[in-house]
Amino acid sequence: MVKVELKGVTKRFGDVIAAGDVSLQIEDGEFFTFLGPSGCGKTTTMRMIAGLEYPDEGGVFFDGEDVTNLPSFKRNTGMVFQNYALWPHMKVFENVAYGLRVRKVDGAEVEKRVDEALDLVHLGGLGDRFPSQLSGGQQQRVALARVMVINPSVLLLDEPLSNLDAKLRVEMREEIKDLQRKLGITTIYVTHDQEEAMAVSDRVAIQNHGVIRQVGTPSEIYSFPRDVFIATFIGRGAILEGAASLSDGRPRVDLGGFTVEGVDTVSAVGDGDRVACVMRPESFSVAEPGEPSNRLDGVVEWSSFIGPYREVKLNVGGTTLLVDVPPETETPVGGSLTVYIPVRMTIVLPWDEVK
């Protein structure tokens, strides 16, 4: 198991910047996720860790050792590809045994370790099949077994679940997380699905246009997005534009029809600045909370029963907010509704046009 470090890694494909000065440190045994929209450079960043691409600038370090120009086959990483990349001309057993065979492990040992690896992913007894005879979920497990069998120092997972159906996706991600916890292997995961990222990761890096916008635990990123892009990309709810005025160092935001008091989590808001105000739908309550909060009176525009809660579009002074209320709340369209949001959950960020 190793600690992975990227120092100022930059990779360009023509005019497109796939990785822009990426610097970060992934701890030994950590489950680390690159999350971002498609084309943001997350896969390229991972491929540079695997040695399948080489950075134009900067370096990649495993436990402090410079591996920037080391070819993939000397890095001992185990990568699971998005399309699994199982070799169609080899049976499952041979697919899994491949990494051991190129390492010249002797026959009996290969047999033992391949069987263990297949058992680990619940595929015991399927070694005789060809990949084409397996279901999507089974193919995915073979891909996983194929890299686990060589005891890689880093496990690299490139959108491993994107080809599975929704139910299997949840099942597999839990299995992957379990496996990682059990083996304590440094794992790097790439996905565009925020729920998946939140569910499995110790830490998440959000990438856009090649640049890392924020690194943090899932809850940090969810509750305290560092900029408007992240606030938009993660979670639900409206991002409202307004003008800030500072009182006692606390921002008050004029949102047109009404004003709210919020917190400046990144300490970058000045008096009179254009700002974005982030209010998550689930932060609202219909009863007044026992802490400083903003009271908003509005008219119900639209309401929809989701199950655990009721989603309401609430018009407050001409601005529409998305608000979750308890499912039993009466919310007739056109009726008035009063909701509260704690000041500490009203995030104020410098305004930024999201590209």
Added chain:
Amino acid sequence: MGAKEIVRALRRELDAMTVIQLLIAYSILIVFLVIPLVLMVRAAFLYQGKFSFHWFIDILTSPEFISFSPRGGMLFEVRRGTMYIWGNDHGILLNSLIVAFSVTVLCSIIGVVAAMLMGRYRFPGKAVFRVLLLIPLLATPFVNAYVIGKLFSPRGGFINFLLVDTLNILPWRIDIDGLVGVILAQTLSFYPIVFLNVLASLNNIDPSVEEMAENLGAKGLRLFRTITFPLFRPGLAAGAIIVFIFSLEDLGAPVGFSGARGNPLARKLVSFQIFSSFAEALTGTFSPKIAALAVIILFLAVVGFLGVRRYVSRSRYTMLSKGGRWSPRLRTPSVMTRSLIIASLGFLVILASMPQIGTLLMATTNWATSGPVPTEGTTEYLATLTSNPDVSRAIVNSLIYSGAAVLIMVLVGSSVAYIVARRAIPGRSVLDILATIPVAVPGVALAVGYFFLFSSDFFRGSIIDPIVDPALLLIFAYSIRRLPFTVRSVSAGLSQVDKSLEESSLNLGANRPTTFFKIVLPLIIGHILGGAILSFVYSMSEVSTSVTLGALREDRVPITFFISQIVYGMAAVGSVSIGAALCMLLMAVQITAMAISNYVLKQKVAFLGV
């Protein structure tokens, strides 16, 4: 990329296997393709030891080569009850251009019509036509033109026998000969190239784009002109330029036709002039004027080829279509139209397979000497293949040359295809062009180039000097000329192997050679074998270098040289029927190879394109 990055990239990419592949590919391509052609060009531009356009000016100003007023010949002239269709002699160079241009236009018309009928209509017997239309692809070098010459002869030709003597539907006998004879013979053997390219384009058109145009009100000719034609135009251009180049360098038709009829007009073509000048090459000198002539057709062919290649690669519109599988639009026309389609395709098939049918008849009956129709069958000529030592030796020679050439082609071709498809090495596009361009290099030009390099003072008297022994050079000539087939086939295989299959192997600790041999090779072996078989077949029937370089030593001649000698009436072995028997053998080899490639290896036969 700065110099530092290039060096770093090279250090990473150049592992031992890649270096070996690059060395093999580049050294063979440079020694057997680039240097010979460069030396030929150099010779053409040298006059009295100095750089000069002398030979080109000589050619371009001499009426022997270019004459805008006819210097003889007849075009639709009726004399004493015979309509002579020979074509006019406008000088050797202009004749070649007129012939190549006419053949290209005729093949394009026939090919497009046949492809539209096959690609857009449903009619009975279509599956049969799909096979029959490709019969002309079975090469029967020299004999095909000989058969056409014989069929259209005013004296005892079958066509006149049928239309004039038997049915009485023509007012005069017709005599097709000379340049028109060459045009006819070439058109009938080359139209499938256009047909296949256009048909492939047609099948690639997403039917919804035509349906959309119809939905917006375009119908019939307008739909064809505004949507369908522009979409298959790249396929047409690709097929047409190949036909143009093949016609320009073809020796089969001029030699075959003049062999059948003795009319010198069929010989007034650039390819024939270069061919016949090899007779004097035995003395160890070669006319720079002939080199200049070869440079001119090389230039026309290569420029045309690269131009069309560029055009085609820029206009791959069909790739815009997203998602879904489609089946091409097929209409079921009225009974009347269907009969018309069947009748016209049937006529085309009969006309176009005349050379192959004629070859069979000549090889198995007494048709060569019996007048308009054969009177009795014989196995005498087929028996010659094994009983006549000269004939058997030619067969064995061809088998050895082609077999050795295939080994070289597989080695070079798979290296080139792999490097071009997979490795980020600066200059790989040069390799790509070098491996593709042989399609556009006239064989006679290559032969002249070989003469300038390997009969030079440097190589004089060595084993590779064609005057000493042409065998090695023939092997390399076949390798270079048929290389594009192997490269194309291997590239097609590689494009079906996702890059991630290799990357996962590298990631699991296998180096590049292990990855190549354990992962890539097993996955593309079918394509490599398919390409090898195809290249073997085309090597067996190779004409241009075989009849020029092959002529230089009697015991080293390949099959095609032997056939040319028989057909041209120079061989002492006797009847042209022996040539036909050899062509029958060639056809059998071709049919077997295609069957293996289709049914055993499940490969589509890679056809000619850019």
